[in-house]
Amino acid sequence: MSEALFSNALRHKAEAFAQREHGMLIGGQWRPAASGKTLDTFNPATKTHLGTIASAGPEDVDHAAQAAQRAYREVWSRQTPEERQRLLWRLSDRIESCADELAVLETLDSGKPVRDARMMDISHSISMLRYYAGWATKLNGETIAVSRPGQWHSYTLHQPFAVAGLIVPWNAPIMMAIGKLAPALAAGCCVILKPAELTSLTALRIGELACEAGFPDGVINVVTGLGSVAGQAIVDHPTIEKISFTGSGAIGRSIMVAGARHMKRVTLELGGKSPVVIMRDAELDEAIGSAARGIFANAGQTCIAGSRVYVHADVYDRVLDGIVSFAKGLVLGDGMQPETQMGPLVSDAQLARVRDYIEAGRQEGAAVVTGGNALEMGGHFCAPTVLAQTRQDMRVVREEIFGPVLCVQRFDDTMSLDGIAQLANDTDYGLGAMLWTRDLSTAHKLAATVKAGTVRINGGGLDPALPFGGFGHSGVGRESGREGIEAFTEKKSIIIAL
Numbered sequence: 429m430s431e432a433l434f435s436n437a438l439r440h441k442a443e444a445f446a447q448r449e450h451g452m453l454i455g456g457q458w459r460p461a462a463s464g465k466t467l468d469t470f471n472p473a474t475k476t477h478l479g480t481i482a483s484a485g486p487e488d489v490d491h492a493a494q495a496a497q498r499a500y501r502e503v504w505s506r507q508t509p510e511e512r513q514r515l516l517w518r519l520s521d522r523i524e525s526c527a528d529e530l531a532v533l534e535t536l537d538s539g540k541p542v543r544d545a546r547m548m549d550i551s552h553s554i555s556m557l558r559y560y561a562g563w564a565t566k567l568n569g570e571t572i573a574v575s576r577p578g579q580w581h582s583y584t585l586h587q588p589f590a591v592a593g594l595i596v597p598w599n600a601p602i603m604m605a606i607g608k609l610a611p612a613l614a615a616g617c618c619v620i621l622k623p624a625e626l627t628s629l630t631a632l633r634i635g636e637l638a639c640e641a642g643f644p645d646g647v648i649n650v651v652t653g654l655g656s657v658a659g660q661a662i663v664d665h666p667t668i669e670k671i672s673f674t675g676s677g678a679i680g681r682s683i684m685v686a687g688a689r690h691m692k693r694v695t696l697e698l699g700g701k702s703p704v705v706i707m708r709d710a711e712l713d714e715a716i717g718s719a720a721r722g723i724f725a726n727a728g729q730t731c732i733a734g735s736r737v738y739v740h741a742d743v744y745d746r747v748l749d750g751i752v753s754f755a756k757g758l759v760l761g762d763g764m765q766p767e768t769q770m771g772p773l774v775s776d777a778q779l780a781r782v783r784d785y786i787e788a789g790r791q792e793g794a795a796v797v798t799g800g801n802a803l804e805m806g807g808h809f810c811a812p813t814v815l816a817q818t819r820q821d822m823r824v825v826r827e828e829i830f831g832p833v834l835c836v837q838r839f840d841d842t843m844s845l846d847g848i849a850q851l852a853n854d855t856d857y858g859l860g861a862m863l864w865t866r867d868l869s870t871a872h873k874l875a876a877t878v879k880a881g882t883v884r885i886n887g888g889g890l891d892p893a894l895p896f897g898g899f900g901h902s903g904v905g906r907e908s909g910r911e912g913i914e915a916f917t918e919k920k921s922i923i924i925a926l
């Protein structure tokens with residue numbers, strides 16, 4: 429870990445960027461909103477003003493859509509896959525060379541510890557770009573043997589949407605932006621990226637780096653502004669054929685409905701209420717550490733956070749004690765301090781939401797074993813919280829909290845594996861699940877029955893090559909892997925009568 433990450437020089441550089449007058453990247457030009465409107469962004473650790481961004485309206489979105497259409501027609505659709513590959517790789521190199529600066533900017537805007545921003549968010553983004561750079565030259569169709577051999581020769585092509593709208597949230601701003609930009613650009617789409625209004629700064633810096641990397645004007649457009657205005661205008665725009673969205677279930681549903689008007693193709697990643705199952709034979713120290721990190725990383729503002737833990741009664745006390753002492757030992761603070769392990773929540777609204785959930789848990793009979801309160805530390809801080817004596821019917825167990833709040837329950841030998849799977853599956857969501865057991869048979873049986881897009885057994889993380897997405901209310905479609913790039917294309921069948 430570079431000591432420079434914590435240097436004043438880097439912080440001043442990032443702050444100077446934040447304080448610049450930010451336009452939006454539309455057709456290769458940096459422009460203010462047509463209305464002249466702006467929005468302010470704040471540092472969640474200190475509540476101090478960080479910068480001002482443009483607040484786009486439908487007119488700006490229309491300019492971006494026109495610029496993207498033009499760029500697709502005149503330039504991008506004529507580029508070779510190898511050229512797309514080269515540009516994606518160059519962008520990854522630019523990001524790598526500015527990795528520390530980007531991490532600091534991400535921390536100042538989102539509150540996450542800068543070490544995490546650098547080692548997870550930025551590193552994963554670089555890997556994602558390089559993974560999809562490789563795909564640009566490999567997105568082949570297939571030759572398909574048909575039922576009329578000798579009469580027909582048939583094959584398929586993957587053809588990109590001309591313009592894709594990428595709407596990303598505030599919990600992992602760079603990672604979410606790159607997770608959509610990389611496959612869209614590799615597939616051959618031009619894009620309009622709309623970062624969350626709370627955390628737009630790194631997307632604007634990525635826009636600059638993309639220009640430096642040599643992406644032609646209009647291929648990457650970055651439009652900032654309110655979701656209800658700029659985001660909605662992207663969803664409603666008739667020539668933006670594809671929407672890739674990550675965020676809340678409520679907005680995801682509204683995008684599905686609004687998108688249907690123009691038959692838009694929609695990919696939705698909508699969060700979860702992911703279960704962690706710890707069997708009696710689990711490697712307990714690892715399971716405890718993983719369960720605690722899983723919910724307290726990024727202050728619980730992680731779509732795949734394991735927020736419900738089910739533990740075998742024989743090891744329940746040890747697991748609960750272990751997670752509670754992990755929570756009590758966490759160093760909270762400004763993400764720019766080297767010792768900080770958990771930062772603030774992104775905003776006052778998010779803190780209020782999390783406090784409301786904790787209060788609802790108390791009212792419904794949950795026991796607050798540790799935490800349960802906001803902290804007067806100058807920012808939107810919430811104590812890492814563990815709730816025991818929780819039941820399946822409680823709101824804290826059923827709804828996504830998106831904060832550092834873990835619900836723990838026990839099961840015993842009277843419960844079959846199917847019963848354990850039913851507990852895990854007793855949710856509208858289905859994004860992730862984590863299983864801890866040394867028994868291979870148990871692991872595979874549970875993995876097959878648990879309703880989740882990603883099941884991890886005894887550890888493991890995310891990988892650009894693995895499809896990522898959810899069952900049920902966790903979303904529609906998959907990102908990453910082959911599915912992630914195919915989602916930015918239409919498949920066409922071609923038949924030649926011989």
Ligand SMILES: NC(=O)C1=CN([C@@H]2O[C@H](COP(=O)(O)OP(=O)(O)OC[C@H]3O[C@@H](n4cnc5c(N)ncnc54)[C@H](O)[C@@H]3O)[C@@H](O)[C@H]2O)C=CC1
Pocket residue numbers: 595596597598599622623624625653654655656657658659660661663674675676677679680682683697698699700730731781828829830
């Ligand atoms: N799946 C995930 O990773 C995320 C889940 N969430 C969940 O959502 C809850 C609320 O967070 P919010 O910031 O309110 O999420 P949100 O869904 O309102 O915001 C996410 C993105 O959608 C945009 N947006 C908002 N309204 C839109 C609209 N009408 N049309 C198009 N785009 C729109 C926002 O500007 C932002 O870029 C969180 O507490 C959490 O439970 C939030 C962020 C990420």
Ligand code: BAL
Pocket residue numbers: 468469470471472536537538625626627774775
């Ligand atoms: N930058 C995240 C918090 C805020 O702007 O209110």
